[in-house]
Amino acid sequence: MLKRLKDELAQCLSERVKSLWGISAASLPEIPPRRELGDLAFPIALQLARELKRSPRAIAEEVAEGLELPDWVLEVRVEGPGFLNLFLDRSRIAASLLENGVLQPLDGELAKTIVEHTNINPNKAAHIGHLRNAVLGDVLAKTLRRLGHPVEIQNYIDDTGVQLADVVVGLMDLRGLDLEAVEGIPEPFDYHCWDLYSEVRRWLDHDPDRQELRRLTLHELEAGSGLRADIGQVVVRRILRCHLATMRRLGIRYDLLTHENAILKLAFFDNAFANLESSGAIHFEKEGKNAGCWVMPLAGSAEFAGLEDPDKIIVRSDGTVTYVGKDIAYQLWKLGLLGLDFHYRYWEEEKVWQTVVENGPEHPTFGSAARVVNVIDARQSYLQKIVRAGVEKIGYAAEAERSIHFAYEMVTLSAAAAEQLGVSNDGDEAKSVEMSGRKGIGVKADDLLDQLESKSRQEITSRNRELQGQELDQLASQIATAALRFLMTKATTTRIIAFDFDEALNFEGESGPYLLYSLVRVKNIRKKLAAAGRETETSAAATQTLAADLWSDDLWDLVLTVAQLQERVEVAASTLELSLLARTALELAQGFNAVYHRHPILHEDDAGLRAVRLATTQIFELGLEALTDLLGMPIPDRM
């Protein structure tokens, strides 16, 4: 809501400047650092000082003199070097937040967005690096939906790749298991494969002749027939079930699982190839080191300046298609430009749609989005750029523009975490260590969640000794989920997270539990007020009539932050910087906890003070609940 007020004020000011000096000037307000300076600050006089060759303060004075402003601005002052500061009608703004809510969908009909995330290779347990991807993707999807975008969430399953092939080789050739034996491996199957994968990698490296087994397996996986393909299918199904269960612990779900084998079987690439060839995006190389390949030239585009090899191979000399080639075809499908569709089947046990090769039953429409956001870590920026360039070269410049790579930095293990896991970091005491599925180095997602739940349980029982059983389990799970999701979202996307056990398991300070705790406090206040027979809330109408001096700066600060929520959520969604949501949530909780100690409600006898504190508490709750909802943090009833 504040945004509309800001725009209106900016308009007033620019008209004022125009009438005074005939200059067009636009100035957006900032929030002054301290509340006694005002609620909104326009630096317009500072910007004009040069042009008008006058002191900023004098300009500001002149603008302020006789300035007509909307009636919810109570006072205008010139402050500091020449800021034009405004004081707002606190009761009115608070009332408006209670009346209209704190977060509205955007205006107009919005086009469909596909958010693709998680994309874990189905050959081992998920680790905490995968969690960063899934949490960011999920928070983005939730945020877009809340803003009114239709969103389809996809999870891409590479069920024909080398990683899967290696595990199949491990099961069959290293362990000597048949189909039935693989089915019989006890849970947790993903943990079993985690160990097997690193073991088979060593086994393969040990004797180069064994590479032939991998090649054979890969071939069968791609063809989709043979015992190796059958065992591969079992592995994919079992691992996928583990991954979906892990993600469900975090409240993460998908609309569609897209399987690579369907892309191959349905010959998606053939269509894409025809487009790539006829548009001249790729050509057949007759000589040189890429002889026999179909390549996409990248030279000439500034984006790819300075590459050693300016040509990207799309079809190999043996006729097989590279990852990038398949991904271009898939991206075209997502944008509705391929002219082919998958078949679909509903996976009953997992309650999710997945792509299949044969004609399936009635299904919802998938794909064909106006915008596609691929959540993939920053190491793959180069490949994502090529995919985008491919779409563009075919002639879909606008669609390429709406193919967005949501890049984020990876999760590594802090030096301390590496040491606790017994992983070497090359003798450098302070160095963090990259995780590696191939080497079996990493913290498994379920292990971390278990630890977080155990810690939560311990904290809860130390305060609520009577709690046990299902209720305790649920609270512990909620708190663990919140802790983890907050941990993954509070970091800015450009920063590598060096995962540390102590930090992750710390429930104090800048943590998910800290946020939840402040909301639980609000619930408790309401319970106690009800028990004492007092009003449990202040209505919007009553808030509007509260005397201005009841709003102390600390209460008002909280309201003002909530008033900025809409703008911040919109910025977070459009810039893909979701840490802004987490930071704002933290700012609210910190503000509230301070207010909580200074301004008791239950034990305050003055009705006016009780009303204004209660109104502030309600507004805080609206704000923080909106944010925790976007962050996917469940709110426990007690802690």
Added chain:
RNA sequence: GCGGCUGUAGCUCAGUUGGAUAGAGCGGGGGCUUCCUAAGCCCUAGGUCGGGGGUUCGAAUCCUCCCAGCCGCACCA
């Protein structure tokens, strides 16, 4: 070599389009519980914003040159 990211308190990090006294958490020191849950609050110490130069009324933020670290630049994904 080319491209991307990073460098801010002992540690982990925020810092909106250049603005008012550079902030938070952890850790350190000190305090707060007959009163809505101490997963909390308050006080305190701690800074050459990697370095030099420049633009500006004003620079952590923009430009430029250095220095350091991480990532990427396959007929792997």
